[in-house]
Amino acid sequence: MLFLLSTALAFDATSPAAEAVLDMEPRTTRAGFLKLQGPALEHPDAAEALAWRLAHVEEPLEVQAAVARALAATGEAELVIDALAGQDHPEVRGPLLDGLRRADDAESLAALRAELSSDHVDLRMEAARVLSYRADAGPALVFALYDPAPEVRGTAARGIGWIDYDAGFDALVPLLGDADPEVVKHADRSLDRLDAARAAELR
């Protein structure tokens, strides 16, 4: 494996823990994509090592995506945000976003909010999906209700109900007339979650 020595990062890529992560070979999941897995990821420095590997090691795109998945699974939001800043390819950005699902800070929320403006519809949908697990995501999800892609609107509509964002009720109502039945289903269900009585009056 070819990797470049970094002087910009304080991270010691030659430590045993780091080397263990850097030497990890991805496996093929049953879904077909690659995944890094193993005890090396349990080490406290594993997240840093993954971030370093993603930033500095030249690897095939599907391996980079596997590294991104592993980094996301650590839940280390700061490292994920740094990684997003250095990655353009959707196949790497996409897996990284899940690493912000359990965070609750403004910076990670802003990163997800920014992703809702991506040119890439799958990234916008993934951002909306991740936001749906965050209690602080109400306004961002309302923004996504106006997305041109129905899969993004539907995901956002679903999320507003999941996080009980009452202020999103009125923004959901127009989606009952959406051309896409999945969007309508999610909007209807979320309205019900937010205020069943008001939702019933709309039907």
Added chain:
Amino acid sequence: MLLLALACTQSADDNEAPVLQVVTPDGDWTPATAGTGSDSPIVPGVPNIDDDDGDGTQDFAQGVSDDPEFAEFTVLPVNASSLSLDVGEGELVRVWKNGELILSDALPTASLNKNKKPVTLYAEFGDYLAVGILTVTDDVTGESIEVELRGAPLILNHHLQPSELVASMPTNSQWGDNDQMIETFESVLPEGGFLRVKEGRYQGDVWVQDEIEFGTLTAEDHRVDLVIDSIRNGQGGAGAGLDDLAEDEFEGPDFLLGEWGEGRATSQDSFGNLEISPPVEGYPFGRIYYGSNGGRYAPADGLVEFLESQQVQDPFILDATWLCVGHVDEYQSFIPDASSDKGFKLIWSDVPSAIALLESMDPDTKLPRYRSGHGYATVGDILEDNGLMNYNEELQEDYLDPELEGFMAELGLSDEDVIKIPALFEEVGWCGNTALALIPGMANLIVAEDAAGQTTLFVPDPFFRTSESDYASDPIVQSFTEAMPSELRIEWIDDWDVYHLGMGEVHCGTNVVRTPADDATWWLDARHLISE
């Protein structure tokens, strides 16, 4: 069969004027007793499309004059008699007598001399369900008997058939090992009942379920196995991963290999997405089902068309596209149940029962496996994840409930035929809002007989407990065990590292060769399903 013919002949000689007779596996017939069309006598035979002499040429194409796949029947021509064979366009059926080809599409008629003893004929088939109508006519009386010559359909195996061989790949790599699973198979299964698939030979492609599917072709006292080789090709190109497993370990005399479909495989071409129910009303060999959305996420057209053409296991479709992997074996299965009228139970993944069990637990219960594997350290962490709970509730409402309703309707099942087992799913990042088992999918099990012949379930261990050795403290284990028929042995399998975290479970990593059912007389029991 021949003795029966002689006995019938003698009886006829003793009591009345001899008449034309035909003896087939479904009876002995005279012009007075033989029906026509779908009521006619039938001669079933295994298609002679194997290569018994191993010369690389299919036996039917070779035109050998004797072969294990020939289907024997007899005719008693009490007078000079005529034979005519009506084969439709493209139907590959022919008839042999004394090593001589006497009837085929190019030889539509033949004659038999008057004879006091039955004349033995052999039908040979060149394709699945190949059909020819043989008419035997007494040239003196003008009476005739119509006989259907019919090649066997491919019948895929279901979980109620006895197991003969379980195959799985021992592996030990960076991401873990499956030592406990392999040791369990080797200690529980009969001697010679386990095949170790070589990890090095197949590049660590552990998904043995997905590459191959087994079935049989049967006729009176004859069986040929068939392994379908998926176009999955080891999730790569030709020769990748498990692609050559079928050729290496199974193909041979009396073990055919077939591959249908072409083009770039999708996950739906994997055979975890191709399952077979046990026998149900109207379908004595069960029904095939697979996951498809009718569009991009569907098995290859060529495979679907072939399976439909076999008729006796009339396929139907489930929607498995809500799953990231997208296979029907991720959330349901069948197990034997001797106490049930139907002889089986459908086990079906169920979210509410899982949530109820979790809510009955101390929320501070530590779940070590889930901490590292899924980011949930305790039971409370799972229950407090509103997104996760809402997601699961919606999966139940949008997919699991309606899919179950449709599944039961297709198979004529009632509520008492179904055991709901606790299941929780989670969304997979960057996989289109689709699901994957959070608790190892216990429906993704295999059924096989142990060395003593006891039916055994090899079930993914849910590890929903703090101490791995303390099974009694695991409410998921207890719930599953209590729900199973008491005569079944349960072996809990640690499939966590190799399979569960790799997006599969026990069933995904195994495959089972099975014995055809004792009463696998498709020519009698499933003839109503075969079009003329």
